[in-house]
Amino acid sequence: MEMSSRRHGDTQVVTIDENRIDAAIAIAFKDKIRDLTENGPRNVILDLGRVEFIDSSGLGAIVAAMKQLGQDRTLQLTGLMPNVEKVFRLTRMDTVFRIHESIDAALAANTA
Amino acid sequence: MAPDETIAFSFDGSAIGVRQALTRLMRDLQARSFNKVDRDNVELVLAEALNNIVEHGYRGGKNGKIDLCCTLRPEGVDIVVMDCGAAVPEAVLLPRAAPDPQTRMHDLPEGGWGWSMIHKLTGKLKYSREGDCNRLELHLPFSVDVRPGSGSD
Numbered sequence: 001m002e003m004s005s006r007r008h009g010d011t012q013v014v015t016i017d018e019n020r021i022d023a024a025i026a027i028a029f030k031d032k033i034r035d036l037t038e039n040g041p042r043n044v045i046l047d048l049g050r051v052e053f054i055d056s057s058g059l060g061a062i063v064a065a066m067k068q069l070g071q072d073r074t075l076q077l078t079g080l081m082p083n084v085e086k087v088f089r090l091t092r093m094d095t096v097f098r099i100h101e102s103i104d105a106a107l108a109a110n111t112a
Numbered sequence: 113m114a115p116d117e118t119i120a121f122s123f124d125g126s127a128i129g130v131r132q133a134l135t136r137l138m139r140d141l142q143a144r145s146f147n148k149v150d151r152d153n154v155e156l157v158l159a160e161a162l163n164n165i166v167e168h169g170y171r172g173g174k175n176g177k178i179d180l181c182c183t184l185r186p187e188g189v190d191i192v193v194m195d196c197g198a199a200v201p202e203a204v205l206l207p208r209a210a211p212d213p214q215t216r217m218h219d220l221p222e223g224g225w226g227w228s229m230i231h232k233l234t235g236k237l238k239y240s241r242e243g244d245c246n247r248l249e250l251h252l253p254f255s256v257d258v259r260p261g262s263g264s265d
Contacts (some may be wrong), residue, residue, distance in 0.1 A: 096220060
């Protein structure tokens with residue numbers, strides 16, 4: 001499970017360096033996100049720009065990652081490809097996450 | 113595309129086996145000029161159906177095979193999935209609402225979307241228990257995306 005993290009002031013950007021978040025990888029995803037974001041900044045932006053496919057297990061792992069951050073921190077998303085965006089829409093989880101058009105837009109929204 | 117062409121193969125009923133099978137099928141469909149939206153729909157529906165088999169049918173480390181057969185027809189694709197795991201409870205096969213996202217954060221669902229996504233993207237669905245095995249038949253018409261007014265939305 002490859003992901004990388006950069007910090008921009010009060011915001012952390014976690015980039016997923018995998019093309020799938022599926023059942024084979026969901027638990028590793030959850031664990032790695034927790035390690036990367038533990039005691040980190042208040043806002044975490046998950047960059048899914050390289051992810052071509054997500055299934056309900058992968059979606060569940062992203063929801064779990066948000067819950068791990070707790071009430072005082074946020075998990076926001078960017079870089080959703082059409083096929084990934086469709087899964088969020090079909091499950092109505094697009095109403096739960098704040099979704100940005102680009103990393104720049106996400107960073108701007110969080111520094112405003 | 114030649115009418116009624118068939119792609120059939122077997123694979124391990126494991127998370128990795130499912131991933132490899134989907135990758136192989138997507139490559140085969142792309143080689144047959146399937147458009148992207150249709151490939152994506154087949155991949156998502158099958159991922160959910162196959163993950164259910166691995167997580168529930170073959171639960172508890174029971175190793176088993178899954179047989180997949182896709183018949184490409186002019187109007188869509190017919191898929192048959194066979195496994196010899198536990199039977200699928202009838203209740204989960206009924207069309208149903210996706211978990212409610214309008215809830216407090218710590219109550220948000222972390223799963224339970226699989227069958228509702230299958231129903232939303234599938235034209236026809238038929239399940240039968242044959243001896244000790246399960247047979248799931250799915251028909252996906254070409255280029256249906258989310259149909260407004262279908263399911264719970």
